[in-house]
Amino acid sequence: MRNMKIIYLMLLFAFISCGKSTYQNQALKEQRVELDSENKYWDSICKVETKNAEKDIKQNKLTYFHSFGMVVQYRSNEEMNKLLSKYNIRIDSALYYCTVPGELQNCYANKMAQEIDKRFGKNFIDSLRIVAEKQFVKNNPNKIYDFEECDTLSRYPNDKSYSDFFKNYKNDFFKIAEYPKDFEFRKEKDSYSWISADFILHKDGTVTDIDIELTFQNKKNYKYSSYFTSKLKEFILKTKWIPAKSMGEIVNSKVPLTIHFK
Structure with a gap:
């Protein structure tokens, strides 16, 4: 009788484990399908934004984006805007999400950043930001x-x-x-x-x-x-x-x- 109980318990545990495994596998499959669908959505948006950026670049319409969200943020954006206006570079903002793949979000902004680096040099934005930061401090002497x-x-x-x-x-x-x-x-x-x-x-x-x-x-x-x-x-x-x-x-x-x- 004792052996029968042990066998019964082993079979019950195996059944429960199998059921649990099947449930987990199904949940993982649903997550993958949902993730693939979401990535396709962002990929389609990215392609459209990239085409729009390329169109504007051909017309010499450059835009610099202030980034917000899971990125470094600056206090000197107003000063930066004035400096960029001297180069006929427009201003906009971009919000970065931690739940979206980096290569699939803000593709318009990323394409513009690449073009600005190409035309003015890779250190152009960084050097302007230093100037903007210094101007911010001088503009706020009592802060x-x-x-x-x-x-x-x-x-x-x-x-x-x-x-x-x-x-x-x-x-x-x-x-x-x-x-x-x-x-x-x-x-x-x-x-x-x-x-x-x-x-x-x-x-x-x-x-x-x-x-x-x-x-x-x-x-x-x-x-x-x-x-x-x-x-x-x-x-x-x-x-x-x-x-x-x-x-x-x-x-x-x-x-x-x-x-x-x-």
Whole structure:
């Protein structure tokens, strides 16, 4: 009887597995058919767009496309438009989708980009973009730039490289903010505790709008919140920060700091 049960269970498992496999295979086939149909749709659009682009190119109608979506985007599009107008290049925009094959979308824009490179050189657009970025910075002298918008130069004094910024200020902070004697340190498997700050560093080196947040995983350490908060504010105000630059121009910028506790 026991052997019969085992055989029955094996047959049942095989039946279920077979049914599951058949279902999965059918689902995969349907997905392939749907994908092939979608690719044919985009392929037909691409062919039409390519023909239209070739027609416009023969008539010397060139168009540059600002790209949006899953691509790099720029802040200096208005400045770029003015530069391109000097070369009689029109402006439009293209949206890129992550779900559509790259070679089948925005074929008109891609054909135009190839023609612009052919006529003006492969570095033409990149060189214009650099000029446009510089003009944007000059056109916005009072803008407060995000940390990532600025050149990769350290804003902390005496740093030898940009990467030094992310470690030296942390070490120096604990030179003025010693741990209290009964501070509860992080155990090996505990989550990290930290204190963070954001402030605006102006072009003249002054600091304003300091905002500090603090999180202790060990709740007993919250009694030292005001201590560490005041020490970080003191550290920020006493440091002679180096004003940021964007495209080589000195700018106002946001500076984020994050310090983890032991």
